[in-house]
Amino acid sequence: MEWKNELKPLFWLTAVFLLCFYLPVGIPRFDNALKEALELTKWYAQEHVLLCLVPAFFIAGAIGVFVSQQSVMKYLGPKANKFLAYGVASVSGTILAVCSCTILPLFVGIYKMGAGLGPAIAFLYSGPAISVLSIIITARILGLEIGIARAVGAISFSVVIGAIMHFIYRKEENDKVIAMADIPEPEVARPLWHTAFYFFLMVGILVFANWAKPANETSGAWHSIYYYKWTITAVFSALFAVILVVWFKLSAAKTALASAAVAAAWAGFPHEPMVPFVVGTIGLSIITSFDKGECGEWFKTSWDFAKQIMPLLLGGVFVSGLLLGRPGNEGLIPNIWISSAVGGNSLFANFISSIIGAFMYFATLTEVPIVQGLIGSGMGKGPALALLLAGPALSLPSMLVIKSAIGTEKTAVYVSLVAVMATITGLFYGAIY
Numbered sequence: 001m002e003w004k005n006e007l008k009p010l011f012w013l014t015a016v017f018l019l020c021f022y023l024p025v026g027i028p029r030f031d032n033a034l035k036e037a038l039e040l041t042k043w044y045a046q047e048h049v050l051l052c053l054v055p056a057f058f059i060a061g062a063i064g065v066f067v068s069q070q071s072v073m074k075y076l077g078p079k080a081n082k083f084l085a086y087g088v089a090s091v092s093g094t095i096l097a098v099c100s101c102t103i104l105p106l107f108v109g110i111y112k113m114g115a116g117l118g119p120a121i122a123f124l125y126s127g128p129a130i131s132v133l134s135i136i137i138t139a140r141i142l143g144l145e146i147g148i149a150r151a152v153g154a155i156s157f158s159v160v161i162g163a164i165m166h167f168i169y170r171k172e173e174n175d176k177v178i179a180m181a182d183i184p185e186p187e188v189a190r191p192l193w194h195t196a197f198y199f200f201l202m203v204g205i206l207v208f209a210n211w212a213k214p215a216n217e218t219s220g221a222w223h224s225i226y227y228y229k230w231t232i233t234a235v236f237s238a239l240f241a242v243i244l245v246v247w248f249k250l251s252a253a254k255t256a257l258a259s260a261a262v263a264a265a266w267a268g269f270p271h272e273p274m275v276p277f278v279v280g281t282i283g284l285s286i287i288t289s290f291d292k293g294e295c296g297e298w299f300k301t302s303w304d305f306a307k308q309i310m311p312l313l314l315g316g317v318f319v320s321g322l323l324l325g326r327p328g329n330e331g332l333i334p335n336i337w338i339s340s341a342v343g344g345n346s347l348f349a350n351f352i353s354s355i356i357g358a359f360m361y362f363a364t365l366t367e368v369p370i371v372q373g374l375i376g377s378g379m380g381k382g383p384a385l386a387l388l389l390a391g392p393a394l395s396l397p398s399m400l401v402i403k404s405a406i407g408t409e410k411t412a413v414y415v416s417l418v419a420v421m422a423t424i425t426g427l428f429y430g431a432i433y
Contacts, residue, residue, distance in 0.1 A: 033322050033331040040321030040361070041314060050274065052102040053310070054281055055206040060109035061302025062202065065294060066195055069114045076123075078116035078166070078173035089122035090158040091130065101313050101361075102206075103127035104401045105305045111405060117173055118166030121414060124402070126158035129393040136222075137368050138388065145433060146381065150388050153425050157389060161417045168413060194247050201243070204236040209277065230273040234266070237280060250295050251287060258283030309401050316397025320361045327370050339374060345382040345430030347423070353383035354422035357391030358415060359399075367391050382430020390422040 024030040063072075076085050107124040111117070130151070139147025166173060211229040225232070241259055244250040261283055265276040288299035325331035341352045362370070371384050394415060403411040 029330075029332065032329075033325065036325040036329050036331050037318045037321035039329075040326050041318045043326070044317045044361075045314070048101065049310075050278060050281065051209050052206070053105070053306075053313070055202065055209065056102050056105040057302045057306045057309075058284075058298075059199070059202050059206065060105035060305045061298050061300075062199065063106070063109035063113055064301040065298045066198070067113060072110060072113040072115050073177075076110060076115035076119040078118070078170075078177050080116065080119070085116065085119040086122050086159045086162060089119045089162065090126050090155050101317075101395065101397055101401075102210075104313075104398055104405075105309055108305065108309070108401070108405045114176070116166060116176075117169055117406070117410070118162040120162075121165045122158040122162030124414075125161055125393045125418070126154065129154040129158065129389070131392075134368065134392070141368055141372055142375070142384070146385055146388075146429075149385055149425075149429055153385070153389050154393075157393075157418070157421055157425075161414065161421065164417060165410070165414060169410065190247055194243070198240075198243060198247070201236050201240040205233055205240065208232045208236065233273075233277075237262075244295065248295055249293055250291060254287040254290075258287055308404065312400040312404060313397045316395070316400045317361055320359065320396045324356075324360045327366055328373070339378060342374065342383040342387075343378040343380055345380045345427065347427060349380055349383045350386045350423045350426040350430065351419070353379070353386040353426065354390040354419045357387035357389075357422070358394040358419055359396045360391060361395040361397060362391045380430050381433050382426040382428075384426075385429045386422040386426030389425060390418050394418055 074080060076089070103124060106127070107120060110123065111120040115123075135147055135151045138150050208225070208229050211226050213226050238259070241255055245252045245255050258280065262276045262280040265279040266273075269275040285299065288295045289303075290296070291299070321331060323331045323333055325333075325335075338352075338356060342349045342356070357367075367388060371379070371387055374387075375381075375384055399411060399415060402414065406414075
């Protein structure tokens, strides 16, 4: 036996054995942290997988099937018009309003289709960081000046970080352009506006199904949209079913059967909108998986994204909960350590705040009450802004997926840029206020 080849398996087997042997089961902090990890994973599965990730997987799959590489290269590629590419990518969050995990399938989709690293990274950062509602809530709860600073900082970050990433890896980006230069222009199967409307409806379903409840119970537009969100989602879904049959040649009989099942679920569970949503998702998956044309390829590509990303996300959420717990609850790291580390406006406080934000998982809009609580515990305004700029855009689960898409080195550079820029911005903001 060649023991040299067996050393690595032996090391990992020994490490796993020792970990299991010395598990601190019975110690209150560990037991509570394990409970928090399971609670966070359960909450994530209930609140984000069906409503956020599943639509995002379908959108990512559609990018891979219905959007040509030439189109992506033209508008988002390394040689695309920089003003247009970064402009579109940097404000995408105002439309999507999704968390750091939901943006990942979309990022992976456009990057694999040939988008330049710079615009793709700008899109990756801006997606969860520049939600209009989150900016409004930040200004209302934490103060107008920090709300404005967050909006300006997030938009600036997306462009600057994307541009720096492009500059660092410019040789690789140029090689990508050369490699894709000879790809033949595909035949156009349908008018561009058909495809655009198709994506518009899918994004509409994603946005309105996840429309968050406003913090202030008023009769304003945000609250009205929240009240009718499922009706709006149903209208978008019905239109989507129609165009799948008319423009994308999906089986009319099977689509009608799936639509009837959704209608029956809605009639049977009028106060449980998740039930018809799940029924519709299952129905769409079944009829597209058996399709022999474009829709079948769409499902296959979406399923490939799901297989690649879901295990990493769930594992990352579990580890994040184990270390940091849920909002208002502790994991292995005591909250008092965090509160004491982010007081004042020192370089250390801002840096620690940005690192905590980068690794902790924040669902959409939850970062504001968390920061509010930390400010009440003595957190400085500079570190608060640093956490708001780093937190929503990054998380341990998202890092694992980004690593699988662009590699360890690029992921480390991206995370470092976010942390450093958040630290500097927080330090500057704290010095002013």
